Amino acid sequence: ADAERWNDEEEAADALHQTAAVQAPDIVARQFAKVVKPGDWFDKYTFAGGMSADELLYQAMEASDDATQAAFAELMVSPAAQPLREAIANHFAKLHAFAIYTDHQEDLQ
Structure with a gap:
């Protein structure tokens, strides 16, 4: 009996996992549809597990x-994406200005 x-119980759990695997992409797509403003x-908590859209991108x-x-x-x-590329470049340059400059100077020689 046990x-x-x-x-x-194992069959029910397997069926639940299969259903989740089929339905989860649509659920996440609907959650992404709610991400309409930059902010x-x-x-947090827009997506399952208390995650934000940027966290989903990072994990993927x-x-x-x-x-x-x-x-x-x-x-x-x-x-x-030009504004994003510029923001990334500015951020990276602030953090690593000397290394960027010296590497560039070496490349010029």
Whole structure:
């Protein structure tokens, strides 16, 4: 009886996981639809697990998800991403000005 109950519970859990795997992408897409203003991008608890959109992007990039990386790269080379590229460049330059400058000078020689 215990083994049968354990099998039934395991089957129910497997079915629940399969349902979740099918429905989760649509749920996340609907949650992304609520990210409409720039400030929404960083709002905690927009997504499951108390995460924000920027955290989802970071995790997908860290996991080397091919589809995410390809879409992100396509976006980053578009004209719309110019302000972001400039902001990243300015931030990086502030943090590493001397190394950037000296590496560049070496490249010129």
